[in-house]
Amino acid sequence: xxxxxxxxxxxxxxxxxxxxxxxxxxxxxxxxxxxxxxxxxxxxxxxxxxxxxxxxxxxxxxxxxxxxxxxxxxxxxxxxxxxxxxxxxxxxxxxxxxxxxxxxxxxxxxxxxxxx
Numbered sequence: 001x002x003x004x005x006x007x008x009x010x011x012x013x014x015x016x017x018x019x020x021x022x023x024x025x026x027x028x029x030x031x032x033x034x035x036x037x038x039x040x041x042x043x044x045x046x047x048x049x050x051x052x053x054x055x056x057x058x059x060x061x062x063x064x065x066x067x068x069x070x071x072x073x074x075x076x077x078x079x080x081x082x083x084x085x086x087x088x089x090x091x092x093x094x095x096x097x098x099x100x101x102x103x104x105x106x107x108x109x110x111x112x113x114x115x116x
C-alpha cells in the first residue's frame with residue numbers, strides 16, 4: 001500500500017524517516033518532464049531532490065536505492081502516484097506520493113514556486 005501525503009505533511013514524514021533511520025537521507029523524486037522542472041521546482045531542505053522523468057524510471061530503477069525512503073512528486077499527483085505504486089510493486093517499502101504535487105506545494109509550503 002502506498003500512502004499519500006500532502007505537501008504540508010512532508011516535514012512530519014521527513015521527521016518520521018529520520019527517527020526510523022537517522023543515517024539515511026530521504027529522497028524526493030520529481031518525476032516531471034525537464035521543461036516542467038525548469039518552470040517550477042522545489043528547494044531541497046532535509047532531503048535529496050532527484051529529477052527523473054516518469055518514462056525513464058523503469059530503465060533507471062537501479063539508481064534508486066531500496067533502503068531510502070522516497071516521496072514521489074509531479075505536477076498534481078497523478079504521475080507521482082503511478083510511480084509510487086510502480087516502485088512499491090518493485091519492492092520499495094518506504095514510498096509515499098505527494099498528493100497535489102508541486103501545485104499544492106506552491107499553496108501549502110512555498111508561494112514563491114510558480115504555478116503552471
